[in-house]
Amino acid sequence: MSTPQGPVTIIGAGPAGLCLARYLQLHSVPCVVYEREESAEARGQGGTLDLHEESGLLTLREIGLLDDARAMMRPEGEAMRVFDKSGKAWIDESPEKSSFFPERPEIDRGMLRDLLLGSLEPGTIQWNHGVGSTRVIDNDTYEVTFLDGTSITTNILIGADGTFSRVRPLLHSTKPTYNGISLYDMLIPESSMTPSIREFVGSGMCIVLGDGKAFIPQMNSAGKCKVYAELKCDEKWLEQNKLPETGKREWINKLYPGWTKGVEECIMAVDESTITPRRLYAFDSKFRWSSDLSGVTIMGDAAHAMAPSGEGVNQAMKDALELGQTLVAELHAPPRFASLAPFPLSFLPVTQTPCKPRIRRPDPKRLHKAIRRYERRMMERVAPEMWTSEELYKCWFGPDAAKTFKGLFKWLMIWGVWDMVVGTLWRPLRGLWA
């Protein structure tokens, strides 16, 4: 039996879903978020994220959380150094050295999530509600069935449920594909951070490249260090090469024979219980879709999963902002004519206390048009970032990786300046005909 649901149903309490929920609630639009995890504490939220002015930071500003987030940010986390496997340094950048560019402060993923969760009305998140499937009942009504067999119906359904979205099949049948990279996601606790590991990693991120592999330790808050050990390999490699029950660190260390000493020191300092194998999946940057349905869409990784390149969360947050603006425009009813004074006094200005906007059921045709416009703009905005991510991974796991990355990095800096100057003029124009 399906329970009918209020105006906006969001699937997934990641950065995209939570930012959208916050935006809608700030504009008095009721919404519910269904999340697969059992509670806010069910899973560690992973590493640190750098937030960008034109996307992540802009969204936080628009949802009134930027000042609170700033108190948790680490500007020094922007530093980046790149070595080859012998330990030769190819890039050594710090925020002071590249002060010409806008800031990109780092924030722990868990802190960002807690901030967003704390900003929502009580009861907004329905934990332990993993979605099993979705289906169209008619052109603007959708049924969402949860893993426990219960279901709801809704007229506005938003998929913010990550790379393996269960909402996306309503819009198209393309799935993200394995991008050839698997990794071990690990953590060094603060108590195991020796002076030489600190020296090797620096205050931000350190990338060591060679032999179709990457080793990426990344400082998090409170002196912890996230470590990604990444390999170019077949999709089944992780299953075929299972980690042993004991001696996981030694086993992973053998994947980096003869690499600079800092790599071994980091691996041996990792807390074994944190080692999590992962595979990376991505959409092709040229992929586009279109749908005839009204009232359903996707955002964040559900819409444009890409290999991690520092953009995923920023684009997901920008999607939430743009979709929030689209939905609010369609769901707010125009204000009623308020003056009760007789003519001609009714034309005199009246002082009105701001009142809660009325929420209306949107016209399906108008909503369809507005949502498709949001999707077209999103695809245009994200495609260059997806392309950059593809090039980055080709470079990191190709021959002479550190040297080639230095060249690509310079090119990206030049592109960054060009984009800052020309993009400021070009983007609003492009938006007009998207």
Ligand SMILES: Cc1cc2nc3c(=O)[nH]c(=O)nc-3n(C[C@H](O)[C@H](O)[C@H](O)COP(=O)(O)OP(=O)(O)OC[C@H]3O[C@@H](n4cnc5c(N)ncnc54)[C@H](O)[C@@H]3O)c2cc1C
């Ligand atoms: C190893 C790694 C490192 C990364 N590093 C960075 C980085 O440094 N910078 C950066 O910008 N990006 C990074 N990313 C990418 C970034 O994590 C994503 O782009 C971002 O989290 C997307 O946000 P989202 O809300 O769209 O999806 P997600 O963060 O994936 O959130 C989806 C939510 O939906 C829930 N969910 C999933 N399926 C269901 C279901 N069936 N029913 C109900 N709920 C469901 C999930 O539990 C989750 O809470 C990294 C990704 C990985 C894998």
